[in-house]
Amino acid sequence: MEGDLNTIPLTQVLELIHTHRRSGGLELRAGRLPLSLRLSAGEVVGAAILDWEGLEALLAFPLHPREGSFRFQPAPPSPERPFLPFPALMGEWARVNDEWDRFRTLVDSPSRVLEAIRPKEPYGVFQGGKSVRAAAKAWGVPLLIAMERAYMGVREGDLYPLRRYAWYALRIRHQGRRSRTLEEFGHLLSLLDGSRNLGEVIAEGVPVGLVRRYLVQALAAGEVMPPGRGWLLRDLTWEMEREGEPTPP
Structure with a gap:
């Protein structure tokens, strides 16, 4: 099974696989962004954007891409546990996509380097300039939580986006x-x-x-x-x- 996401939306593709309790690999592409999903009996048990694996990578992929393609390859069921029950996963995916859109109005990507204007906690980690991804690691929190803190810091004037990104290194x-x-x-x-x-x-x-x-x-x-x-x-x-x-x- 394969096709274009501008003809069959991703949500419908996933619903179809879930309804029929299919198992296998679903390869998605939205523009240049790929996502590989592993499904077992209609539930999502694995996900990766290249070498970025897990639920965090899945939720960073657009649930409603404007264009793209999909290809499903059947395979035997896997003993892996689902990330979440399918209805809960779809709801969480939509919610997190909305959160990413909101946070990115002020911080365009987690690779953006920010500087602490007023180094009060929890923003002291940004002194000298640090990306949101690096801050997430320093704080020991999920990336989305770090992005929310960065968004709040920029909004309140405690953080300032510098004109560089982590990938500059x-x-x-x-x-x-x-x-x-x-x-x-x-x-x-x-x-x-x-x-x-x-x-x-x-x-x-x-x-x-x-x-x-x-x-x-x-x-x-x-x-x-x-x-x-x-x-x-x-x-x-x-x-x-x-x-x-x-x-x-």
């Missing part, structure tokens, strides 16, 4: 293989030698939007595979949505 080395991505972004080739991080590349005058589009295309094509590439791809696509940038086809 990445060093990308092109390994010499000609690819479709580098054919399109060939002018970046001389800068992608691993000697400088992406923040330094941007500081040399390369537009941040261009670097972002390159990363999205390279990550989605499997041409760049840093640890954490799943959450990185999600953050980049969130940033592009906020900036109104077109996602690479």
